[in-house]
Amino acid sequence: MTTGAGGDVPALAEAAAVLAAEAARFASFGWMRGTSGNLSVVTGRDPLRLAVTASGIDKGELTAADVVLVDGDGTAVRGGRPSAEAALHARVVRLTGAGAVVHVHTVASVAMARRRPAGVVLRGLEMLKGLGLPADGPAVVLPVIANSQDMRVLGDRLAAAREPDVPAVVVAGHGLYVWGADPREARHRTEVVEWLLELALLEPPDPDGGR
Ligand SMILES: [Zn+2]
Numbered sequence: 001m002t003t004g005a006g007g008d009v010p011a012l013a014e015a016a017a018v019l020a021a022e023a024a025r026f027a028s029f030g031w032m033r034g035t036s037g038n039l040s041v042v043t044g045r046d047p048l049r050l051a052v053t054a055s056g057i058d059k060g061e062l063t064a065a066d067v068v069l070v071d072g073d074g075t076a077v078r079g080g081r082p083s084a085e086a087a088l089h090a091r092v093v094r095l096t097g098a099g100a101v102v103h104v105h106t107v108a109s110v111a112m113a114r115r116r117p118a119g120v121v122l123r124g125l126e127m128l129k130g131l132g133l134p135a136d137g138p139a140v141v142l143p144v145i146a147n148s149q150d151m152r153v154l155g156d157r158l159a160a161a162r163e164p165d166v167p168a169v170v171v172a173g174h175g176l177y178v179w180g181a182d183p184r185e186a187r188h189r190t191e192v193v194e195w196l197l198e199l200a201l202l203e204p205p206d207p208d209g210g211r
Pocket residue numbers: 036037038085103105174175
C-alpha cells in the first residue's frame with residue numbers, strides 16, 4: 001500500500017478502490033444486506049481524514065466513486081453524502097488509533113445482543129488468536145451497547161463500554177463494529193468476531209438470561 005501525505009495511510013483513490021473491494025466481499029457474505037453497513041479507512045491523521053462508503057448504496061455494487069472523504073467529526077469534505085454512521089467511524093478511529101473500521105449488520109450480532117445484553121463472554125477458543133488474544137487465557141468480554149440514532153450518544157456508549165484488548169463492539173438491535181490497523185486486519189477481525197458470535201449463538205441460552 002502506498003502512503004499518502006502525513007503518514008502510513010493510503011491515498012484517497014487507493015482507499016476508495018480498497019473499500020469497494022471490501023464492500024463486495026462483505027456483501028457476498030450476506031453481512032451488508034440491502035444498503036446496510038459501512039466501511040472506512042483513514043487517509044490522513046493530521047488533520048484526521050477518512051474515506052467512508054457513501055449512504056444508500058448497495059454494497060455489492062459499490063464502486064470507488066461511491067466513497068466520500070470525511071473529517072474527524074464525520075462531516076463530508078469531498079464527494080457526496082457519507083453514511084449516517086460516518087461520525088461513529090471517526091469516533092472509533094479517534095478512540096482507538098485504528099486505520100480502518102468495519103460496520104456490518106449480521107444476524108448473529110443482533111441475536112447475541114438480545115441474549116447477552118451485558119456482553120458476550122468468550123474463552124477457551126483457538127479462534128481468539130485471530131484477535132491477538134491467547135486461546136487459553138482468561139475470559140474476555142465482547143461488549144454490547146444499546147443502539148441510538150444519535151451518533152454522539154452511540155460514540156459515548158462505545159467509548160465507555162469498549163474493552164482495550166477487544167477490537168469490536170456489538171450494537172444491540174443493530175450490528176457490529178470492528179476495527180484494525182488497516183482494511184485487511186479489520187476484515188480478518190470482523191470474520192473472527194462473527195465466527196465467535198455464530199458459535200455462541202449455537203450454544204444453549206442460560207435459563208437466567210445472564211452472561
Ligand atoms: Zn448500521
